[in-house]
Amino acid sequence: MTRHIQPGPSGPGLVSRLRSWIGPLPLQQSLVFIGVLLLFAFLGQNTADSMHRTGLTPGFAFLSHQANFEIGESLLPYSAGDSYARALAAGIANTVKVAIFGCLLATVLGVALGIARLSGNLLLASFVHAYVELLRNTPLLLQLFLWSAIIHALPPPRGAYTFLGSVYLSNRGVYVPSISVDGLSVAIWLPSVVLAIFAALAIARRLLAGSALYLPKVFGAAFGAVVCCLALAAFGLTASVDVPAKGGFNIRGGLSLTPEFAALLIGLVVNASASISEIVRSGIQSVKAGQWEAARALGLKPAQILRLVVLPQALRVITPLMISSFLDLTKNSSLAVAIGYPDLVSVANTTANTTGQALEAIIIIGAVYLTISLAVSAVMNLYNRRVVLRAESTR
Amino acid sequence: MSQIELAPPVAPDWHRWRQGLFSGWGNGLVTLLSLAAILWLLLPFIRWAVIDAVWTGTAADCAAETAGACWAFVGAKLRFMLFAFFPPLLQWRPALVVALTLALLVISAIPRFWSFRLVPLWVAALAGGWAVMAGTLGMAPVSTNHWGGLPITLAVSIAGLAFAFPVALLLALARQSDMGILRSLAITFIEVLRGVPMIAVLYVAMLIVPMALPSGAAIDKLLRAQIGVTLFFSAYLAEVIRAGLQVVPAGQREAALSLGLSRIQMLRLVVLPQALRAVIPAIVNLSIGIVLNTSLLAVIGIYDLLNAAKTSATDPNWLGFYSEAYIFAAFVYFTICFTGSRYSLWLERKLNGAGRA
Numbered sequence: 001m002t003r004h005i006q007p008g009p010s011g012p013g014l015v016s017r018l019r020s021w022i023g024p025l026p027l028q029q030s031l032v033f034i035g036v037l038l039l040f041a042f043l044g045q046n047t048a049d050s051m052h053r054t055g056l057t058p059g060f061a062f063l064s065h066q067a068n069f070e071i072g073e074s075l076l077p078y079s080a081g082d083s084y085a086r087a088l089a090a091g092i093a094n095t096v097k098v099a100i101f102g103c104l105l106a107t108v109l110g111v112a113l114g115i116a117r118l119s120g121n122l123l124l125a126s127f128v129h130a131y132v133e134l135l136r137n138t139p140l141l142l143q144l145f146l147w148s149a150i151i152h153a154l155p156p157p158r159g160a161y162t163f164l165g166s167v168y169l170s171n172r173g174v175y176v177p178s179i180s181v182d183g184l185s186v187a188i189w190l191p192s193v194v195l196a197i198f199a200a201l202a203i204a205r206r207l208l209a210g211s212a213l214y215l216p217k218v219f220g221a222a223f224g225a226v227v228c229c230l231a232l233a234a235f236g237l238t239a240s241v242d243v244p245a246k247g248g249f250n251i252r253g254g255l256s257l258t259p260e261f262a263a264l265l266i267g268l269v270v271n272a273s274a275s276i277s278e279i280v281r282s283g284i285q286s287v288k289a290g291q292w293e294a295a296r297a298l299g300l301k302p303a304q305i306l307r308l309v310v311l312p313q314a315l316r317v318i319t320p321l322m323i324s325s326f327l328d329l330t331k332n333s334s335l336a337v338a339i340g341y342p343d344l345v346s347v348a349n350t351t352a353n354t355t356g357q358a359l360e361a362i363i364i365i366g367a368v369y370l371t372i373s374l375a376v377s378a379v380m381n382l383y384n385r386r387v388v389l390r391a392e393s394t395r
Numbered sequence: 396m397s398q399i400e401l402a403p404p405v406a407p408d409w410h411r412w413r414q415g416l417f418s419g420w421g422n423g424l425v426t427l428l429s430l431a432a433i434l435w436l437l438l439p440f441i442r443w444a445v446i447d448a449v450w451t452g453t454a455a456d457c458a459a460e461t462a463g464a465c466w467a468f469v470g471a472k473l474r475f476m477l478f479a480f481f482p483p484l485l486q487w488r489p490a491l492v493v494a495l496t497l498a499l500l501v502i503s504a505i506p507r508f509w510s511f512r513l514v515p516l517w518v519a520a521l522a523g524g525w526a527v528m529a530g531t532l533g534m535a536p537v538s539t540n541h542w543g544g545l546p547i548t549l550a551v552s553i554a555g556l557a558f559a560f561p562v563a564l565l566l567a568l569a570r571q572s573d574m575g576i577l578r579s580l581a582i583t584f585i586e587v588l589r590g591v592p593m594i595a596v597l598y599v600a601m602l603i604v605p606m607a608l609p610s611g612a613a614i615d616k617l618l619r620a621q622i623g624v625t626l627f628f629s630a631y632l633a634e635v636i637r638a639g640l641q642v643v644p645a646g647q648r649e650a651a652l653s654l655g656l657s658r659i660q661m662l663r664l665v666v667l668p669q670a671l672r673a674v675i676p677a678i679v680n681l682s683i684g685i686v687l688n689t690s691l692l693a694v695i696g697i698y699d700l701l702n703a704a705k706t707s708a709t710d711p712n713w714l715g716f717y718s719e720a721y722i723f724a725a726f727v728y729f730t731i732c733f734t735g736s737r738y739s740l741w742l743e744r745k746l747n748g749a750g751r752a
Binding site for chain 2: 021022023024025026029030032033036043044046047049050051053116119120121122123124125127133134136137138139140141142145146149150153331332334335337338345349352358359362365366369370372373374
């Protein structure tokens with residue numbers, strides 16, 4: 001007797017896939033879900049009622065109204081009388097500004113401290129250890145308060161402290177040299193920045209791949225950069241360094257950081273550099289001693305061992321942790337509200353106080369931070385799938 | 396046969412110092428350069444904090460041109476910084492509660508005393524502490540609006556951990572479960588709370604919760620902040636516990652089920668003991684994070700340790716000694732958290748060693 005094999009469906013259908021996603025106890029789960037929905041509906045209804053009682057209409061219509069408060073400093077042009085939407089955008093820009101500068105500086109300082117911790121010099125390593133412990137065991141908000149108090153206790157500009165004649169510390173702010181580039185339109189520098197980033201990424205990829213043949217390419221890229229600079233200079237580009245200098249009662253020139261921005265930036269950078277130095281240290285120490293020994297046995301020089309053997313492996317550990325500490329720094333920048341720097345949370349808080357639309361203000365804060373967090377974790381998942389897991393499977 | 400344990404040879408101290416500081420030309424140079432840098436950084440601070448400091452006296456002594464740090468201020472405002480606006484005559488209450496809490500913490504930190512009997516003890520301590528602070532049983536009542544300082548920092552941290560634990564356990568189990576709807580709810584809750592800054596959660600507790608309650612109902616401000624802190628940390632704790640659950644091999648569950656245990660029994664007797672044991676050090680680290688982050692209560696106007704220290708410098712008699720106040724608060728936080736992080740390291744070594752043996 002022959003058995004007839006019935007051609008079955010090519011895969012599980014939509015309904016059965018949904019059923020297997022829901023899993024056991026579908027009824028009880030649905031009840032929980034409905035309960036959560038009802039709870040939120042109840043709370044939402046109460047909130048709407050409370051708002052109506054105080055004469056507010058729930059919704060985002062207030063965003064187009066005039067905001068009658070000033071913002072201490074802002075990257076986007078803003079003045080009292082512009083709309084609330086513009087005020088919040090200025091707040092977001094300020095958050096992004098402190099986050100970007102904070103991440104850059106914290107990386108530089110953190111990597112330097114991490115290397116110092118590994119240097120094998122007892123004094124330097126113990127000093128960095130003490131620094132890390134001190135910063136990790138006191139609240140960040142307290143550190144920010146202290147930095148803010150220190151900066152406000154500095155002498156006025158006339159008697160400002162100065163380092164190397166180019167950095168001035170005063171109670172009106174911190175002044176650092178700035179590089180200004182003239183004769184260069186956005187149409188040129190934007191593409192060149194993008195190109196530079198791509199070049200850096202390509203170099204980092206080569207480093208990650210651990211190929212020994214990347215040096216010519218680096219030289220090639222450097223040569224290309226020099227040629228580009230010369231070409232741009234030929235088109236009338238001049239770069240000049242503007243060093244601040246004391247003039248009368250104030251300090252002129254350079255890049256001036258307001259006391260609030262300076263306190264927030266210093267506080268965030270110093271705090272994050274402690275975590276980053278630990279990440280760098282543990283990342284490099286995660287490479288087993290056998291790897292160093294094997295590389296040495298193959299006759300590689302110390303610099304080569306670091307570049308070709310240790311760093312490519314350590315970076316796999318370091319990168320995800322580093323990105324999560326960048327995310328922490330960005331979220332921590334919300335403490336700006338406590339020391340008077342007008343970041344997103346601070347502007348949203350002012351908006352909530354002047355309009356009474358607290359719910360909407362908090363929804364905006366949450367939405368902005370969630371977008372950043374989820375975008376970063378999506379990139380992280382991609383990185384993990386491409387680099388970390390691939391490395392695990394080939395091991 | 397008895398085993399003889401030989402300790403590894405240890406180089407004498409001076410030898411290790413010389414090796415670490417002057418093993419070669421390069422190292423010696425690094426030592427000298429870092430010594431110079433450290434002195435350059437620290438000498439002005441030491442000058443301010445020790446040499447020029449005013450240890451006793453009044454604000455007038457501290458106002459002198461040459462005066463450095465005004466530690467007399469810390470002496471004068473010590474009770475305010477520790478207990479804020481608690482009525483001065485009744486400050487033995489928060490002092491007693493803090494002392495008993497610290498004693499209980501030390502007892503709970505010793506693995507020998509770990510048992511479920513600690514749970515009712517802590518419940519009793521939390522309830523008793525609240526009763527003594529608020530003033531029940533014929534004692535003069537003190538409103539929570541007057542509570543402040545170190546007791547608030549400790550109470551919010553400990554209650555935050557205690558209440559966050561069951562929530563986090565359920566969230567972690569839901570996130571690991573094969574029930575899609577529950578899993579999605581848990582993931583949404585965890586990712587939303589981990590994605591926003593804590594200050595946003597505290598704003599919700601302060602500004603939105605009063606509006607969201609039915610009209611007429613009201614929750615105490617401190618309690619609202621406590622709920623915010625608890626929910627915020629339950630999301631982080633859930634991820635810590637989930638990491639522990641992932642450590643338990645699937646074979647353990649399968650073996651437990653094949654022995655005829657119910658799913659609840661499997662969790663309670665097989666999975667959770669192993670999972671939680673694996674993450675105890677991580678939980679201790681998270682608790683340190685809670686203590687540090689309760690300082691954010693200062694932003695929403697609750698007088699925790701940091702806010703009490705900040706406010707103490709607004710006393711008209713002692714105006715503007717912010718740095719001294721913050722350094723004192725930093726010292727208290729550091730003592731608590733550094734002890735905690737050393738303990739966590741010790742515990743990790745101890746538990747790992749026990750696991751291997």
